[in-house]
Amino acid sequence: MTLTIPKSRCHCRWRRRKEARPEEIVEAALALFVEKGFSATRMAEVAKQAGISKGTLYLYFDSKEKIFHAVIQHFITPMIDEVETLVKNYQGSTEALIKQLVHGWWGSIWNTPLSGIPKLVISEAGNFPDMARFYMENVVKRVRSLLEQIIQTGVQRGEFRDVDIPTVTRLLMAPIIQINIWAHSLRPYDDPQDGDTYINLHIDLFLQGLKKHGQNT
Amino acid sequence: MTLTIPKSRCHCRWRRRKEARPEEIVEAALALFVEKGFSATRMAEVAKQAGISKGTLYLYFDSKEKIFHAVIQHFITPMIDEVETLVKNYQGSTEALIKQLVHGWWGSIWNTPLSGIPKLVISEAGNFPDMARFYMENVVKRVRSLLEQIIQTGVQRGEFRDVDIPTVTRLLMAPIIQINIWAHSLRPYDDPQDGDTYINLHIDLFLQGLKKHGQNT
DNA sequence: AAAATAACTGACCGGCTGGTCATTTAATCC
DNA sequence: GGATTAAATGACCAGCCGGTCAGTTATTTT
Numbered sequence: 419m420t421l422t423i424p425k426s427r428c429h430c431r432w433r434r435r436k437e438a439r440p441e442e443i444v445e446a447a448l449a450l451f452v453e454k455g456f457s458a459t460r461m462a463e464v465a466k467q468a469g470i471s472k473g474t475l476y477l478y479f480d481s482k483e484k485i486f487h488a489v490i491q492h493f494i495t496p497m498i499d500e501v502e503t504l505v506k507n508y509q510g511s512t513e514a515l516i517k518q519l520v521h522g523w524w525g526s527i528w529n530t531p532l533s534g535i536p537k538l539v540i541s542e543a544g545n546f547p548d549m550a551r552f553y554m555e556n557v558v559k560r561v562r563s564l565l566e567q568i569i570q571t572g573v574q575r576g577e578f579r580d581v582d583i584p585t586v587t588r589l590l591m592a593p594i595i596q597i598n599i600w601a602h603s604l605r606p607y608d609d610p611q612d613g614d615t616y617i618n619l620h621i622d623l624f625l626q627g628l629k630k631h632g633q634n635t
Numbered sequence: 636m637t638l639t640i641p642k643s644r645c646h647c648r649w650r651r652r653k654e655a656r657p658e659e660i661v662e663a664a665l666a667l668f669v670e671k672g673f674s675a676t677r678m679a680e681v682a683k684q685a686g687i688s689k690g691t692l693y694l695y696f697d698s699k700e701k702i703f704h705a706v707i708q709h710f711i712t713p714m715i716d717e718v719e720t721l722v723k724n725y726q727g728s729t730e731a732l733i734k735q736l737v738h739g740w741w742g743s744i745w746n747t748p749l750s751g752i753p754k755l756v757i758s759e760a761g762n763f764p765d766m767a768r769f770y771m772e773n774v775v776k777r778v779r780s781l782l783e784q785i786i787q788t789g790v791q792r793g794e795f796r797d798v799d800i801p802t803v804t805r806l807l808m809a810p811i812i813q814i815n816i817w818a819h820s821l822r823p824y825d826d827p828q829d830g831d832t833y834i835n836l837h838i839d840l841f842l843q844g845l846k847k848h849g850q851n852t
Numbered sequence: 853a854a855a856a857t858a859a860c861t862g863a864c865c866g867g868c869t870g871g872t873c874a875t876t877t878a879a880t881c882c
Numbered sequence: 883g884g885a886t887t888a889a890a891t892g893a894c895c896a897g898c899c900g901g902t903c904a905g906t907t908a909t910t911t912t
Binding site: 647648649650651677678679689690692693698699 | 868869870871872873876877878879
């Protein structure tokens, strides 16, 4: 009957695609985890979204939690690697670097499912300590360390006031994390609010508060 | 054998205490919801913590979700009522009012289970829309409205720069909410950080950034 | 082309948990 | 102090879900 069916229009019920599966699974999981949260996401749904059966899921990942772990690792780690090299090679004022970093990060996260990860991690941290530890070590502390170095430099150069570096770093990050968390939790019930306005005013206020008095750029 | 047993040392297996139950249940639920999250908290645990059986729980609340709702209503609403009257009667500089409000709120939330409520609400908002709406209307918007009025006044008096009021209000709240969320999610895996230092620096930076240039108090 | 391999499937299972209700027991009434 | 009321109990149930595995099918090997 059917001779020489092209592979792309195969009538098979399914095809073997060992290499492509893990990434497809991880992408499906991210979308669903962000949409419904970790606990509320059913493995059957992840399978369906990834275009496979539930059994196949377990050929590639031992458990739901392992998928969660893989999601973080797959999407976040490469981004941070990238930012680290950017900072290493940067030439210019501290203020400009902070602006560039925040805007760059913002541009590649906001309006993507990745913006849902902070809320996801925070919501599930209590029930999945391994995941929390991994995120803390591989995301939070690396980002924080970068920002601390930058602000430290700014203080040494006399651009900034001599404040407590770890604390001020957290204060730089807090509103940025916060709006992402908000976007994936209470925003549907809130008045609309423009993200760019928020971020720009945050950087403005933050730098204005941090810079030495009377200094303008 | 045992005649005239004092009520306080009654040998009964249990006692009828219709009036006291709801509050005890709501308090037990708050503690557990904050510790483990809503989904991960078992009704049997809530009952045990409240010193009753699971069946009794359902004499006082129709469902788990209703308890959640009652928790918010019971603990948060009275606090906001209080703050509203405080603000209404306030005489003094805008800056001092903001400081007093933040510190007051901080003092009565931080180091209590109430600090866990924001994380709780955010985590469960997606799965419990009614709860999210209730929290938004009865907590977030009321608090925000108060702060907007205050900052508005500061701008009109010439104390503050002429910034976008709704946005700057969110920026005032964000780090405060954020540290509470953090405390109940990733803090166990993070380096220790003093809350007072954080809040004080936030207010300092925020007001410094918001005040008109060259103005000192 | 048939035998061997391994990717894939989906019905099934065990354990768990929100919610129920027939029964028990404290408190009240007469 | 016996009858009545209603607060409280806890064994039980229905249904859901993460995870399994015996069997199926696409692909490769010989």
